[in-house]
Amino acid sequence: MFNILTLNKISSIGTSRLGENYTYGDDVQNPDAVLVRSASMHEMEFDSNLLAIARAGAGTNNIPKDKCSEQGIVVFNTPGANANAVKELVIAGMLLASRKITEGIDWAKTLKGNGDAVGKMVEKGKSQFVGPELKGKTLGVIGLGAIGILVANCAVALGMKVVGFDPFMSVPNALRLDPAVKLMKSNEEVMVNCDYLTIHVPLTPDTKDLVDADMIAKMRDGVRILNFSRDGLVNSTAVLEALKSGKVAKYVTDFGTDDILGEENVICMPHLGASTPESEENCAVMACDQVMEYLENGNIINSVNYPAISLARTSEGDTRFCVMHKNVPELLKKVLTEISGNVENMLSKSRGDYAYTIIDVAGADKADADKIAAVDGVIRVRVI
Template identity: 85%
Template sequence: MYNVLTLNKIAPIGTDRLGSNYSYGNEVENPDAILVRSAAMHDMEFADNLLAIARAGAGTNNIPKDKCTEKGIVVFNTPGANANAVKELVLAGLLLSSRKIVEGIEWEKTTLKGNGDAVGKMVEKGKSQFVGPELRGKTLGVIGLGAIGILVANAAAALGMQVIGYDPFMSVPNALRLDPSIKLMKNNEEVMTNCDYLTIHVPLTPDTKDLVDADMMAKMKDGVRILNFSRDGLVNSTAVLEALKSGKVAKYVTDFGTDDILGEENVICLPHLGASTPESEENCAVMACDQVKEYLENGNIVNSVNYPAISLPRNTNDTRFCVMHKNVPELLKKVLSELNGNIENMLSKSRGEYAYTILDVAGADKADAEKIAAVDGVVRVRVI
């Protein structure tokens, strides 16, 4: 029996897939795995038996990944599961940034209400203050062409926009999914200095924090419209407010409202609605639960953010050893020397300073695991 703790509400369509060999819920004790959406985990203490944490979403800033890696806890996310939901909201953001829709709605609610038959004439007289440009023919810059960025880029191209983009980690499969009209640039700056609209779809890391700062905005086109539906911190809020006041930036639309930008002119803040659709929540729940189940039962890793992707078909007649260890020379050789049985199948992959090895062994038992765990540099050993 496996115990799975849910820190947030996880759609039943996901947890139902775990099966009868699982106990799950928000009061489960001594969990083998944790399912989480937005709950902050940095101050949590993890028991030694915790094996995995799955984030039902793409970002994992709420999870202490370094701590998990050191303890041999695999952290999963669900890339692409909420991509369509975010794409649709970004398209809405593009329209909101251009057509002064929010301002027009507020004007009608606060100024026109109560004027009876005069409302129609007031509308015709006052609507010119809400004029905004069309998207067709304008240039959209897309920073980050992953699961979400590609969908946004392709949808914008279908709307008649000229689309340019950059992603230093562009994969061949992703490149093949791009609309042929989309032009790939050499770096972020080349995108940001040549677009009328900018949308950002990268994770928040020390390298991407303040990706759009005062210096970068100064190089951008006058009247550029900036959208941030990825993570707070990618756009420097102080700099964007100054750029809005000067007219350098025409509009800032973000899914991450902070106190300093709420209510400011030409800023539209949404309450983190990117993945807030029933379809997205179900997709994330299914993917997260499937990944946890596959790891707990077979040791295979799919969509981890701290350990390598690795999958080895299972021969149920053999004992499977799952070894997490430092990625250093000769260590794996020492691990193999501790096995008494015959190795039928093996796969080992590394990610940065750590590696993960799956060994299917005939004639081995749990006593071998204790010897492997004693090898200097081994983080964790599981026997399945």
């Protein structure tokens, strides 16, 4: 029996996939895994039996990943589950940045009470809300992951020219990208060659203030910047100064901060990117499936702190040892010397300072787990 703690409301479409061997809810004690959306876990203390945390979403800034790695807790996310929802909002943001739609709507409300004169007033006043079409303009996409690819492909379909950059783009993602998208050699090369810029990268020390005053100065005059990824990627002080000078025509973001709220030519949304029932269901399903696969078989899919690793079971009679350990030389050799059965299958992968090894053993003594755990550098051992 596995206990799953839910820290936020998780779609029942996902939790319904948890079988009869699972107990879940917001009052579960001594959980084997945690399902979370936005709740902060940085101040939480984790019981020794906690094995996994699954974020029903892409970002994991609310989870202490380093602490989890040290304690042998796998942190999962659900990349791509909300990609379509975010893509649609980004396209909406591009249109809002161009056509002065929100300004026109607000102005139209002021005409209430003018009776039959409203029609003439509309025709007379609409010229103040003229804005450019997207077709023929150049969109720059920083980050060609699950969301960035969908945005780029959609922009091509709308008749835009698209340039993009992603130093970590995988082969599967490259194959999904429309061939009309021109790949650049750097973030800067994208940013200086576009009329619209959209950013789809995680917030890290390397990406903080990716768009700052120096970079904005190199961009085209009247550029329109969209940030639906993370607060901190765009330096708000720099973008506000650029809006005042006219260097930047519009800034659209899904992350409101006090300094940009209500400012002219800023459209700020209340983090609506994944706020669709379809997205919440997709994230919940993926999170639950990943947790079940790890708890039941030890396989890791979409972890942000341990390597992706999946090993098919060789025989029902085999004992599976799942070993989380430091990524250091000779350690795995020491682990294998502590196993008393015949190793039928094994897979080991590393990610940074940490590694994970699955070993299927015929005729194993489950007491071997204690001997493996005693090896210097081993963080955690599970027997399945």
